[in-house]
Amino acid sequence: MDSRTLLLKTALNLFAQRGYDSVGVQEIVATAELTKPSLYHHFGSKHGLLDALLTEGSAPLNEALRTASAYDGNLDVALERVLDAYLCFAENAPDFYRFWLSLLFCPPGHEAYRLAVSLFTAQSALLERMFQSAAQDHGNMKGRHVRYAYVFISVINSVVAANTGGEIRIEADQRREILHQFSHGIYS
Amino acid sequence: MDSRTLLLKTALNLFAQRGYDSVGVQEIVATAELTKPSLYHHFGSKHGLLDALLTEGSAPLNEALRTASAYDGNLDVALERVLDAYLCFAENAPDFYRFWLSLLFCPPGHEAYRLAVSLFTAQSALLERMFQSAAQDHGNMKGRHVRYAYVFISVINSVVAANTGGEIRIEADQRREILHQFSHGIYS
């Protein structure tokens, strides 16, 4: 395997287990059976490695969200597509999702803060646009699209985090319940 | 001020800014204008400091939640009490809440994982009990109390995290909207 890709995979695996700060560059290259200059040749710094990891790792999810969040007159269907995009991604890239979750509420002074925020706002912007479009058909939603996007993402993340042991699998009936709860609350 | 309390406050402040791993013991004691042996006398280790920080810092919130989550036949009122307990705590202890958020989705191999999980489950258990009691009056809620608790906490945390710049203040009308969305969804 390409040594750059190997470093990315190794680092992601270690970061997902113990966190970005707890894993040293030395351990990454040792696990990948390489040496430090290789890593610094490809990424320049540990931060550069993190940057590449997040940017390239989140690209598939963003791409999937872009199409899934296209509002076509039926919000329920769009929400289902978005939820599927998230859960499908979480199934296929559990390490990335776990690592991403660990950075979600990053302290503002942490070196990963800007990266984590930019990832989150990219996702959030797509969902906000979806809710904003839907608000043209559902008047009561007007002006609430930002919170809707926040809450929807948070609900998904909490569900994924709850299934953090072993594989990430959320079955169809549970998905339906999640969507129903978000759309219609807990009473109905 | 008591040097133990001073160390706790100083550490919390630094942890909330840059995260547990990014702040060294040396920096904590230097900021508190003390020395390492004092810290190790009071807490034994950096992990012991973290333990004391989380245990003692979360006690008021748990206490408030215990009474707030008592179901007395009106779930709406109970939810409002719980939300107020969270937001009131977040206003009074913004540093602690920010730090707590940063540990919420801690990687499972991180040294703070067990502590963070035990804190979360303690809160979650209270809310689960509340939803379970309410399910006796609302049949459709039966068997869903665990997810309800997860989602409710997540929604609150996402709202708090969204107001992470400066003070944490969520006004009354916004609180009503949050509760309404959780209880009745986005359509009604």
Add this chain to the structure above:
DNA sequence: TGCCTTCTATACCGATCGGTATAGAAGAGG
């Protein structure tokens, strides 16, 4: 053959990491 670019290895840098051995200051009880 020789050259140039790309990548990787050896060995090392100063700084900081969490943690501690030892001793001194300070107050309480006698």
Add this chain to the structure above:
DNA sequence: CCTCTTCTATACCGATCGGTATAGAAGGCA
């Protein structure tokens, strides 16, 4: 006064931190 306990300071430990200077291996190209 002395002693005991509690707390804090000086100085230090080995290990690891992120990062790098230098040189060698490897492949394309002439």
